[in-house]
Amino acid sequence: MSTKTRRRRPEARPDEILDAALSVFVEQGFTAARVEDIARRAGLSKGAVYLYFPSKEAMLKALVEQSAGALATAAERLVSVGAPRDPEAALRGVIFMMITAMTDPDISAAPRLVLTEAHRFPDIAAHYRDQVLETARRAIATLAADGVEAGTFRPVDADMLMRCIGGPCLGHMMLASAFDFHPKNLREPVDVADALSDLLLHGLKPREDA
Structure with missing residues (x-):
């Protein structure tokens, strides 16, 4: 163990620590998790962990940037490139990106932790x-x-549109991850995203072209 630790590339250690932190946070809960548990999982000393992250909170913030932050930035890039050419396709792309990411446990774990702990850690x-x-x-x-x-x-309030897009995606993530409750007829992320996009774009009223 010590030989592997000495040979480990220093630049790789932050990612290894974050991987270990995510595993420990998910298993034990953020509040109960200890830095020494994270260090042990990463194969490092507690002091070595503190060289990169001064606290558990700093680790969770880094995990947020690594997962949800990267997803939001990717969505912003998709919109900047795609929306001027085809706004509907860009909207569908954003929803597909969110659904795909949120059904990946490694990506959705940090946002779920934040939702659980936000009221205790402002x-x-x-x-x-x-x-x-x-x-x-x-x-x-x-x-x-x-x-x-x-x-x-049509013109709408952008903040309400954000809620209409993000709310169903978060709801799907929570229903699937916390309750193992999935749509009966839609199992693939692309199908879920298409169904949500269609509801958002057309609502529940019959369409004239239906």
């Missing part, structure tokens, strides 16, 4: 808001504006 909640939600807000505002300019969407 600093973590604020970090999630700044790194994830504000990025998502910009992306959806751009998508809404491009859709209106193209004549594809």
Whole structure:
């Protein structure tokens, strides 16, 4: 164990620590998890862990940036490239990206931890808001504006559109991960995303082309 630790590349250690932290947080819960447990899982000393992350909170913030933060940034890039050409396709792409990511336990674990712990750790909640939600807000505002300019969407409040997109995706994640409750007829992320996109775009009223 010690030989492997000495030979490990220093630049790889932050990712190894975060992998270990995520496993321990999921198994024990964020509050109960101890830094020494994370260090043991990573094959490092407790002091070595503190060289990279000063606290459990810092680890969870880094995990947020690594997962949900990266997802929000990718969605913003997708919108910036795709929305001016085809706002509806961009919207469907964002929903597919979110559903696909949220059904991946490694990506959804950090957001689920934040949802559980936000009320006890306001600093973590604020970090999630700044790194994830504000990025998502910009992306959806751009998508809404491009859709209106193209004549594809009617004018709507962008913050409410963000909730209409994010709410069902978060709901799907919680139903699937916490309760193992899946749609009976839609198992693949692309099918779930298409169904959500269709409901968002067309609602429940019969369509004239139906």
